[in-house]
Amino acid sequence: MQYQQLAAPSTPDMIRVVDVKAFDGKLYVVAEYDDGNLYHFYDGSRVTGWDTLGDANSSYEAVAEALAARIEASGVVRARVAGAAIQITAKTAGTEFTCTAAATDVDADSSVPTATRSAVTANVSEVEEVLSTGSVQITGGTFDPGNNKINQVTVNGVPLLEDPVLWTTSNNATANALAIEINNNSLTSGYSATAADDTVTISAAPGTGTTPNGYAVASVPAGDVTTIDANMADGVAYVAPVAQVDKVVIAGSSFDATDLWQVVVNGTTYQTTGRAAGTGTSVFVFKKRVWSTARSLLRYCQVNDPADWTTTATPASDAGFINISSDSEGAQSLVCLAKYYNSAAIFSRQTITFYQLFVDATNNALDNSLESTGTVSARSAIPYGNNDVYYLSDSGIRSIRAREGTDTPAVSDVGSALDPFVQEVMRAVDGDTLGRAVAIIEPIDGRYMLAVGDKIITLSYFPSSKITAWTYIEPGFSVTDFAKSGRELYSRAGDTIYIYGGFDGETYPDEDEQETVFETPFMAANDPAGKKQLTGFDAALEGDWVGKILVDPNDTQKVLNIPAGVLNRTTYHLPEIKIPGLTSHMAFRGTCASAGMRVFSSLAIHYDKEGAA
Structure with a gap:
C-alpha cells in the first residue's frame, strides 16, 4: 500500500480523489478540494502546467457547465445550461426549493465576478379540490303517506328530486331515503348526497371548485315534516402544481479563472473555480x-x-x-x-x-x-x-x-x-x-x-x-x-x-451470514406453445441448496418445491429426483445460506411432452 500526501495551494481540505492511474510505477492523481479547485499530481507533486491549461480551457460558459453538472448530480433539482446561464427546475412540480448564488474574487485583482440568481417561474403548490357542500336536516315528522313528505329540494333553483320523499319510520330513515333519491337524479342535477343520522349532505359536482359556494339550498317539506337547510359552502378549487424555475447567470467584469462561483440549493453549496471548470477530470x-x-x-x-x-x-x-x-x-x-x-x-x-x-x-x-x-x-x-x-x-x-x-x-x-x-x-x-x-x-x-x-x-x-x-x-x-x-x-x-475472499482467497460467509439466490430465466425448450409434463430434476452443485421450479411466467410465486429437500451434491449419476407438474414454461430458483463455498454449476429439468406416447 502506498501513501502520498497531495498538498494543494493554501492547504484546502481534499474532498475526494476523482481519478488515479499508475504511470511508470508512480501514481498520477486528479483530486478535488473544498475551495472549488481541481488539481493534478504526479508522484505526489502538483502538475502546475494544468493551471495554464485549465485557465485556457475555461470561460463563464465552462463555469456554468461545471456548476450545472454538480447541481444535477445531487438529484435534488434539475439543472440545464445554456451559454453562461443555469436553469434550475424543481424535480417535482409544487415542491419549493431555495436558491442563492455568489461569486468571489479570490486573488483580489480588478475582476469582479458575478453570479446572479433570478426567479423565472414561482413555485405553485398543488391544492386538492374540496367539493362545495350544503345540507338538509330532517328535524321532525310523522308517518302519513299522503301528506307528510318532502316534495322537492333545490340548489340554486336546480331541482334534485324526481319524486317526493315520504317521511318514514324516523328522521334518520327519512334522511337516508332523501339521499338515495338525490343520487338517483344526480346525472341530471349534477349533485350527489350522503346521509349521516338525520342530516343529508349535498355535494357539488367534481370540478366546480368554489363556484357553488353561496348557492341556496331549499327544501320543500309538506304536512308536519320540518327541515333546516344550510347553503352550499367550503368549496375549494383545484390548483395544479407548477414547478419552480430559477436562473443563475455566471458573469463578471472580466474573466479570471482563479475566481470562485457558488450556487446554494436547499442549503448545499455547489462550487467551482474557473480553472477547475477547464481542468481534466x-x-x-x-x-x-x-x-x-x-x-x-x-x-x-x-x-x-x-x-x-x-x-x-x-x-x-x-x-x-x-x-x-x-x-x-x-x-x-x-x-x-x-x-x-x-x-x-x-x-x-x-x-x-x-x-x-x-x-x-x-x-x-x-x-x-x-x-x-x-x-x-x-x-x-x-x-x-x-x-x-x-x-x-x-x-x-x-x-x-x-x-x-x-x-x-x-x-x-x-x-x-x-x-x-x-x-x-x-x-x-x-x-x-x-x-x-x-x-x-x-x-x-x-x-x-x-x-x-x-x-x-x-x-x-x-x-x-x-x-x-x-x-x-x-x-x-x-x-x-x-x-x-x-x-x-x-x-x-x-x-x-x-x-474479497480474505487474504487466503478462500474466506466465505458463515452459515446464515448471507443468503445466495440463483434464478434462471423462464425456458420453453424451443416449444413455447407446448405443454410439458415435468418428471424429474438433476443438478451439479456445492453447498446446501433449497430448490424450487417456477411454472408461471406471470406469477413467480407459483412454484413446485423439489421434494428432495436440501440439495447438497451432484445428482446426475443418482436416481432421478421426481417432480410432478404441467407447464409450458419453467424456471429454477435456488437459495443457499450454508457456510463455505456455494456453487451451482448446472441443472437439468426432465419432462415429457403432453400427449406423447
Missing part, C-alpha cells in the same frame, strides 16, 4: 503518455513525462490536445477513455469516439464513432481482454465489440437481460453516486464487477463454456473504490478497506 495511460479529458478536449502530456503538459515545440513528442467535439457530435463534455484493440474509446454521455493514438502524436487519427450511447460513469468503463469494453450507460450495462467478421466497433447488449434491475438501481441513487460508480475485472476468474451504491453487479462471461450470467451482491456497505494487487481484490467503503 479523468486520466488514461496509453502509448507512453497520460491522457486526460477536459470538457471537449483530449489532452496529452509529453512522451514519458506526465509532469509536462505545456511544452509544444515538437508536435510528435511534446504535449498537445485533440478537440473531439470537432470530430463527433455529442462529444462536448467528455467523460473518460478506455483501451479498445489498439485504439482508444473516448466516452461522452451520448457518444463514443474512437481514435488511433500513437507515440508520435502527428499520427493520431479519428477511427470511428458510435452515436446514441455513452457512459454516465467514468470509472465504469473498463477493457475486458483486447476486444471488449464494458461500461454503464443510461440504458444499463453495455459493451463495445467488433461486428462479426470486421473490426468495426458496435454496441453489444450484453446487459440487456438485466436492464430493468440495473435501471432500478440507477434510479435509487443520486447522480453523484451514479457518476462515482466504479468497475474492475476480478483478478482470478476475470469477472466484470460494477459497484453502484450498495450493490455490486457482476458478470460471469465464459464464452467457450457458453456461460453468460449476471449476479449482484449486497455486501452491507457502499463500495467507492476498487484496487487489485496480484490475485487480491480490495474495495473501499468510507474509511474501511475490505479484501
Whole structure:
C-alpha cells in the first residue's frame, strides 16, 4: 500500500480523489478540494502546467457547465445550461426549493465576478379540490303517506328530486331515503348526497371548485315534516402544481479563472473555480503518455513525462490536445477513455469516439464513432481482454465489440437481460453516486464487477463454456473504490478497506451470514406453445441448496418445491429426483445460506411432452 500526501495551494481540505492511474510505477492523481479547485499530481507533486491549461480551457460558459453538472448530480433539482446561464427546475412540480448564488474574487485583482440568481417561474403548490357542500336536516315528522313528505329540494333553483320523499319510520330513515333519491337524479342535477343520522349532505359536482359556494339550498317539506337547510359552502378549487424555475447567470467584469462561483440549493453549496471548470477530470495511460479529458478536449502530456503538459515545440513528442467535439457530435463534455484493440474509446454521455493514438502524436487519427450511447460513469468503463469494453450507460450495462467478421466497433447488449434491475438501481441513487460508480475485472476468474451504491453487479462471461450470467451482491456497505494487487481484490467503503475472499482467497460467509439466490430465466425448450409434463430434476452443485421450479411466467410465486429437500451434491449419476407438474414454461430458483463455498454449476429439468406416447 502506498501513501502520498497531495498538498494543494493554501492547504484546502481534499474532498475526494476523482481519478488515479499508475504511470511508470508512480501514481498520477486528479483530486478535488473544498475551495472549488481541481488539481493534478504526479508522484505526489502538483502538475502546475494544468493551471495554464485549465485557465485556457475555461470561460463563464465552462463555469456554468461545471456548476450545472454538480447541481444535477445531487438529484435534488434539475439543472440545464445554456451559454453562461443555469436553469434550475424543481424535480417535482409544487415542491419549493431555495436558491442563492455568489461569486468571489479570490486573488483580489480588478475582476469582479458575478453570479446572479433570478426567479423565472414561482413555485405553485398543488391544492386538492374540496367539493362545495350544503345540507338538509330532517328535524321532525310523522308517518302519513299522503301528506307528510318532502316534495322537492333545490340548489340554486336546480331541482334534485324526481319524486317526493315520504317521511318514514324516523328522521334518520327519512334522511337516508332523501339521499338515495338525490343520487338517483344526480346525472341530471349534477349533485350527489350522503346521509349521516338525520342530516343529508349535498355535494357539488367534481370540478366546480368554489363556484357553488353561496348557492341556496331549499327544501320543500309538506304536512308536519320540518327541515333546516344550510347553503352550499367550503368549496375549494383545484390548483395544479407548477414547478419552480430559477436562473443563475455566471458573469463578471472580466474573466479570471482563479475566481470562485457558488450556487446554494436547499442549503448545499455547489462550487467551482474557473480553472477547475477547464481542468481534466479523468486520466488514461496509453502509448507512453497520460491522457486526460477536459470538457471537449483530449489532452496529452509529453512522451514519458506526465509532469509536462505545456511544452509544444515538437508536435510528435511534446504535449498537445485533440478537440473531439470537432470530430463527433455529442462529444462536448467528455467523460473518460478506455483501451479498445489498439485504439482508444473516448466516452461522452451520448457518444463514443474512437481514435488511433500513437507515440508520435502527428499520427493520431479519428477511427470511428458510435452515436446514441455513452457512459454516465467514468470509472465504469473498463477493457475486458483486447476486444471488449464494458461500461454503464443510461440504458444499463453495455459493451463495445467488433461486428462479426470486421473490426468495426458496435454496441453489444450484453446487459440487456438485466436492464430493468440495473435501471432500478440507477434510479435509487443520486447522480453523484451514479457518476462515482466504479468497475474492475476480478483478478482470478476475470469477472466484470460494477459497484453502484450498495450493490455490486457482476458478470460471469465464459464464452467457450457458453456461460453468460449476471449476479449482484449486497455486501452491507457502499463500495467507492476498487484496487487489485496480484490475485487480491480490495474495495473501499468510507474509511474501511475490505479484501474479497480474505487474504487466503478462500474466506466465505458463515452459515446464515448471507443468503445466495440463483434464478434462471423462464425456458420453453424451443416449444413455447407446448405443454410439458415435468418428471424429474438433476443438478451439479456445492453447498446446501433449497430448490424450487417456477411454472408461471406471470406469477413467480407459483412454484413446485423439489421434494428432495436440501440439495447438497451432484445428482446426475443418482436416481432421478421426481417432480410432478404441467407447464409450458419453467424456471429454477435456488437459495443457499450454508457456510463455505456455494456453487451451482448446472441443472437439468426432465419432462415429457403432453400427449406423447
